Amino acid sequence: MNKAFTKEDDGPQADRLDDLPQSPHPNYVTPAGLAQLQGRLRAEHARLSDLPRDSLDAKLPRAMAERDIRFLEGRINRAIVVDPAEQDPEVVAFGACVTVADENDRHTDWHIVGEDEADPAAHRIAPFSPLGKALLGARVGDLVDWTKPGGTVELEVTAIRYFT
Template structure:
């Protein structure tokens, strides 16, 4: 299963990683770089509305626990879990970018290996995002 990333998101995330001082680079950044490298890169207009990308709202379910999370995937400076805004550099953000509704993603998170089912994805037009 290969993630799908828009050229615009690829450039934004790649620049974020490259601009990060090496002293601040994390394991997740390396994993994100691998995801970017393996991703199918397409034009924004070619990505289905059901694919998680930057600024997507999504609902994901841990298949083992049944716990459901509703979050928005954002750049690190916008991240705020109290507002349900998840950084692209977080383990969960790295795991889910580029995947879509109905998919089950296997990923090792800090709490251990997880099977995460993407229940719903909502992408709003850029001008509607605050």
């Protein structure tokens, strides 16, 4: 057969998208964070099962769902579950809700959560974020330096709480 009439990409990898990169950081998760990941995985499996198998229109959505499933399975397999209830209540660690005061005495709560749960706009930060790194190991009354793009901000830790 003439080469012009064959597809070089035919084969098992033709419908597979490259994997999404996994974070280089340890995948610390709270029990709620693990439940979130498991829920997302179930939702992706459901989405995949709803897509037609033999439709060209579903080829890309199927490949995307399969890629997302591989990603979520990797996150779950690498998960290191940390129960906030088991942390030392006197020290900021993973799973803490930390109240800090800035130089204007404005108080803000920050929750140190897993990377998949992080949402800085909702004051949920990963432990390896600049603020997370500044807070880890601190105690009530400690001053920490939060290095931001606009400069360094000094914060005082005023409360540490852990929720289960």
